[in-house]
Amino acid sequence: MTDHVDVLIVGAGLSGIGAAHHIQAALPERTYAILEARDAIGGTWDLFRYPGVRSDSDMHTLGYRFRPWTQAKAIADGPSILRYIRDTATEAGIDRHIRFGHRVVRAEWSSENARWTVEAVHDGKPVHLAASFLYVCSGYYRYDAGHTPHFPGIERFGGTLVHPQHWPADLDYTGKQVVVIGSGATAVTIVPAMADRAAHVTMLQRSPTYIASLPAEDPIANRLRRLVGVRRAYPITRWKNVALSTLIYQLSRRRPQVMKSMIRKGAVQQLPPGYDIDTHFTPRYQPWDQRLCVAPDGDLFTAIRNGRASVVTDHITEFSETGLRLESGAELEADIVITATGLRLLAFGGIQLTVDGRDITPPETMAYKGMMLSGVPNFAFTIGYTNASWTLKADLVSEYVVRLLRHLDTHGYDQCVPTNADPGLTEQPLLDFQAGYVLRSIDEFPKAGSRAPWRLGMSYAHDVLKLRYGRVDDGVLRCQRRPTRDAAIPAES
Template sequence: MSSGEHFNVILVGAGISGLGIAHHIQEQCPAKGFVILEEKDTFGGTWDTFKYPGIRSDSDLYTFGYRFKPWTGAPVADGEYILSYLGDVIDEDKLDDKIRYNHKITGANWCSQAKRWTIDIFHKDTGENSQLTCDFFIWSGGYYDHNQGYTPNWAGLSDFKGDVIHPQFWSEDTDLSGKQVIVIGSGATAATVIPNIADDCEHVTMLQRSPTYFWTGENKNELADRLRLLEVPDNCVHEIVRRDLLQTQKEIQHASAQYPEYMKQEFLKGVREHVGDEITKQHFTPSYKPWQQRVAYVPDCDLFNAINDGKVSVVTNHIERFTENGIQLQSGEILEADVVITATGFNAIPIGGIPYTVDGKTLNPADAFTYRGIMISGFPNFAMMFGYLRTSWTMRVDLVADYICRLLNHMDQQQHKVVTPTLRPQDADMNRNSWIDEDEFNPGYFQRSGHLSPSSGDYEPWRFSPDYYEEKDQMPLFDLNEDALQYQ
């Protein structure tokens, strides 16, 4: 194993988190040398991994885009446009020579004597192993497994004679012409795939265990269009529309928390206008409160149009087992299919699922507490990027990057080499709570992986706030000298 260079900062992943934090480090900490380690052979992260038909954002790009990079296209964008946007960031920031592709991280080991991390790397292009060292390690590689999607262990799955496709591993040569297709799932992925394959298939059945909240509208922003007509500069359009959308989202989210039944009826009214009362009641009325899971957006009503055209039918039931020619439901009904698409989600793996050690002793994230959703108790010189789940993920990328840069500059000014979030005596009996309370947000991937994640405590600073509107004012004021941060 060869030993490589040393960097001030190592970032993980050339996706939306890694590239965003890299921009801010380059701008706010210009003396810091850094590198981005990317497992894939190209940039983009999620937007390169997923290639299923119609892949698009489920957030508007005015808030999903960075604050420093104006968005000029349609609010909901296809994956190729998001990749192009990220490519522009790389070009404009001259980040290409900072990215090392085909670098799979296999371990991270902290040495207290040397005050540095040693990062173990497997080179996917050469099959060799190497190491890099850094003063500060930032996990910005997302929170799910890019190598394996989530597929439930259904009875009889191996009996099915047709093709089973997970959207995470969609092949570009997939041909669905004239085939009976079942799409299992009810969220944003299913709602995207279905209208984009419906014209090719004989018929598509959307099979869901339980419904999801949807909202719909034209894929345009009237305020942005008006401002552009007035020849307002792109950066001003981006900021004004971003603020307007965030205020609207804030009002909707807070109303959903305070008046859940009212907001439920508002969401259902929007669906009912397109597919009628019977279908809405039977297939699009969730059992949970609005915003306990992400609300999926249907741009230009494409899913509902496909249902109304008879190209798509919806079935809400539980799977009993697979058969040779389809799926038997618990109701006894049998759905025949040539192809089954499992839009059943992904597997979450906190901070990459790699082994971490301090002086040879294993660090288990599940034994630790989150520090403000940015660092982890007992992990020296370490930060992680976890975004918002109701507001666009990227809104937190900018905030967390600002905090990390402020921390790095503070350490330099005070001549500190190490910072470690550390539980205080008064924290000894603190309860171990879920990363996010299930009453707050409860999608399946959180419930399946909760035991692997750091805990949230009962109070600050040992908790993650999922509320952008709270954090945007608080995070810039977080005290870098508070007693939960131990410096050396």
């Protein structure tokens, strides 16, 4: 790899590989490289190794727009998703552009040179690269540590304590009593996956989560592939699923009682007669205030119905040598405790951004179209939807970056920067989402604005119009040649 590239991508996960594919396919004359902090392709899907790890989004929307998902299961397991990402990288030759073990720590922009100087750490030593455009695809959570609350007495526990983000490869839970603390997507996945071998698995939650059962296979998608072929079936299925997920989300926001009733009826049908659904499966919040959890083919409900798993809704008082004591006075015996207690967010992988000698603090910036930062030139990042598949947004951001780079080429510009000149704009949190992992860290992220183009959209159809077809030179994104090239009258759009 050369010391300078046109586009430097940070992260070789789902977003980073997709970004590289878009740039390579649309702009083959552009040079690019990917810096990956870990030693493998895959990001999230290589990091998480806990039993049953899977997506809670269907693969017809979590998959790339340019690469159809062809397997029968739409709700796919982690290893299948990882193969899909790696196959995409290998077949397109993207893997040859990746530098593994390079953790980016700092990126400095020079307007005079219209260039980023990026510092990464490799084998404990600093490595420097230069790039005309910096594209951060590192996700939004910390890879080195998950969130574990303080539990009194945890040091006394004589069993095995595990956080799902750091799953031991040699953990044997056969015949063991397992307690999973948490009720989010990770816990809902782990409990039925461990129930087949463990003596019993208990999901211990402070409060319930909305959980809906969905078929692991999409019969319409599978039938369409047989009838019209993969290439024609994929976009039809993709838009079908986008429409369905949008309908569910809108119904949840506008008619929450209707959605609550539907989810409750689904749980009643799958749980044993007389099960206390009000206590264990009726959340205090409205549907989609937090992400709706999915149980493929109702696997969690099946495990409960078969007596292999149970749900306890209570608060932890303290750990003991043999388990946990609860506020109700009950005690849970445990050989293994899984703390599925959430993620820790991290903006831009913890990279310190500097523009012309001034350090950029993310909360002091505003996110333009949910993918660029005010006052930060030639920079883009990917944050996916909270109410739909991550890749739907990642694909659109990549398409927009391609359009932006073409716009710079066409007009002879070297740099572009979003500029907030709207005095009536008010600040809002970047993510309007009530999940605990978001609320704990959202103040460390850029702000959103009260109106476009400073709002992070959560509608795929709307974003298709804005990012795929909307104007690049919208009066907010300022483009120009670097001063040394044309100091007298800088061209601007």
